Amino acid sequence: MHEFTDTVGPLGLAAGLERAARTRSGWYARYLWAFAAWQLVLVPVAVLWHGFAAAMVYGPGNAILVTGLSVYAGRQRVVRRGFGVRHGVIVGSWAVVYVLAITLGTTVFADSPVFAAVAASVCALPPAVGALLELRRSS
């Protein structure tokens, strides 16, 4: 088999391949952007809209998005190093903020559009920050 005859060639090759592998593993940023965007719909619906119709939008809509994102993630051919911990931190942070937002939005700030807007933005923050960090890691 062919072997390297200098040192610059293998160093350049290795750096190029590492960069290419990182770039092509950028699917997680797209996943997080979709998740963040969904918060802007999910949280106002949960806080402001009540009754059967709201449940019919909220429940299936959430199920479709979560299933879609899970299928999307499951079909990927590559997983970035440290993905499990990173995903756990992002989803954990989002869950804490989301539970707090829904609790306050259905008790203290019930039917407040201003609170719904702020809560939606705050809930979108963990996945949005995660997506930005992923983009930086991909470049």
Added chain:
Amino acid sequence: MTGGQAVGRPPGSHPRHGLAPLLNAPVRLSVVAALAPLDKAEFGFVRDLVEVSDSVLSKQVSALEEAGWVAVHKGRVGRRPRTWLSLTAEGRTVYQRHLTALRAIASGQ
């Protein structure tokens, strides 16, 4: 397995002693470099990235697996079989040492 003298203390002070002979082959170095920033990658992803055939990649991965530097996991997504490749902790250490040795040689240390 260690794939030569790469693991453990190099016998001399020249940076070439830090080189892993197994990684002197471009395809094997490419496979390890492609896996370095990843937790795992599908066989087809590495094949496309390194631009080799299935059989060539399979042969080189076997050599790296035998050295204990690459782990191979077989699974399924739906009905489709998938083969996942990942660097072991030892493989990662050897790769970093190999790159350090190459840089040292290139800079004339």
